[in-house]
Structure formats: structure tokens, C-alpha cells
Amino acid sequence: MDATSFQGVVGGARGKIFFDSGDEQRQLVPAEEIALLFLGKKTQLTTAALYYLTKHDIAVLACDWRGVPFAGMYPWGDHGRVAARHIAQAELSLPRRKNAWMQLVRAKIRGQGLVLAERDDLGGAHLLAMVKRVRSGDPDNIEARAARFYWSRLFDDFRRDQVSEDAVNVMLNYGYMVLRGYGVRACLAAGLSPPIGIHHHGRANYFNLVDDLIEPFRPAIDHVVAGFPSGANIDDAEVKTALVAAASQPFSPEGHRISKVFDDLAQQVGRYMEGEIDKVQVLAWSGPQQAVDSGGEE
Secondary structure (H helix, E strand, C coil): CEECCCCEEEEEECCEEEEECCCCCCEEEEHHHCCEEEECCCEEECHHHHHHHHHCCCEEEEECCCCCEEEEECCCCCCCCHHHHHHHHHCCCHHHHHHHHHHHHHHHHHHHHHHHHHCCCCHHHHHHHHHCCCCCCCCCCHHHHHHHHHHHHHCCCCCCCCCCCCHHHHHHHHHHHHHHHHHHHHHHHCCCCCCCCCCCCCCCCCCHHHHHHCHHHHHHHHHHHHCCCCCCCCCCHHHHHHHHHHCCCECCCCCCEHHHHHHHHHHHHHHHHCCCCCCCCCCCCCCCCCCCCCCCCC
């Protein structure tokens, strides 16, 4: 839910989140209907709102004047094996780390190939052929080679740069940040420690594991950004709405949305780290899917 333009108090009562601007009737939203809440700089958040947001496992992202998230609040996970999983995560063997990373990279490149194929770009077949070349740990750096080819085909005169302020990079960053919100929530719910990654290992990065697991979901955002008309930018309300929707789209063949698939992936990774399973099965983006009844999945 995007409330970045809202000015007033966000509170909570009886399982609902209310928005009170002081001069209009309060807007009430059942907490179970919210997965992510974006708040702007002119919002006051009450402790009651925090209680209901965390009780319903809702991630809150604080946004700057552009509506781009700069910080987040996430419920503490109550997983029954959190200590055991943290230990297993820290002690995960190098071969198992490499195997898990291989599965994540293969899924990411497969999704990128299908994004190009959806746009009738023959380069999609080239990327799909690269998937099988990814070995354990990706020692040949196929991920980076695929990325260079992918971005050159997806956008004209474009260079992917996380800190660039051009319109396309900013829109991609916004969509990825929404995905990251789902990822942090999924990792905490699975009893995993976000700073301890499988492949990413930045010393100052609190979300190394999230940045590992997010990889297969990125093509869902790329596909939507590539479909925006020329001149689109993050200041357009319709663009933000579309990006939030993209990060919540049906992702699995069964129609489960990204938030549910992310949750399932994090739980599976936890089991893998504890040695309960020998392989992480990672879904790849395979084009627009039909949603199933969410049953609170949103």
C-alpha cells in the first residue's frame, strides 16, 4: 500500500490501520489486506499502528521525498528453530553454498531470457542457452556475462548502475526495493539471519542473504519497467503503482504471488542449511501468470 503522499497520523485499532489527516473522515484498512506499507516524510506513526502492523507480519518502508525507500521496519520472526538455523547458516559448507548459488543464478538467467522472449527478442534464446553453462559457484561468472547481454537488449543506450539517477535505473531500484521488503520479511519468518549470505558477503550489508534470494525475482520488475512508455519516471504515480503491483504479481505456475513464493524459498533455504534437503529448488520468472485466490497471501 503506497501512502507516501499521505500527510497525517497512521494509527491502529481493532485489527485495522487508520489514516487520519485531521480534516477528513478516517480511512480504515483491514491490516490483513496489507503486505507492504510505504510511508512518506510527513507521516506520524503511532505505537498502536506498529503493534497491528507487526502482528499481521507487515513490512513498513520509510520513503524519501521521491517516494524511494531508505529504511524499513520488519516484524521479528518467531520461528521455533531460529538459533539452530543461525548456527547452520554460519557453518554452511562451501560446496553447499556454491550449489545454492548456482541454482539461484540459473533461475535468474532463465527469467531474463524469458523476459527478452516475451518481447520477441531473439536474444532470449541466447540467454536460455547460457543457463546450462552455470556451474557450481558460477566460477565462469556467467551471471555477469548474461547481465551485460541482457541489459544491452532490454534498453537502448543503458548501463545498469544502482547509484545512477537516470529514470530507468531509479524505477528498477524502486521495484527491487519492494522485492527486498518481501525478502527481509521472508528471511526473518524462516528464522534466518539476513546479514549472513550464501554468495553476497558485504561487511556493511545487513541484507546479504536477501540480496542472494532476490535474484530470481528481479526479471518480474525488469519486464514491467521495459514496458513503460518513453519518458516514464518514478515521479509518476502510475509508475509507482505498477511497480508495487509487479512485485506482488503471480509468479508460480500455480498462481501464487511473489510474497508467497519468496516465503517458500526462504523456508526451503532454511531446511537446506540444516541439511534436511540436498538441493534448493528455485522457480524462475516465466511470464505473466494467473493469480489464485490469495487467502491472505497478499
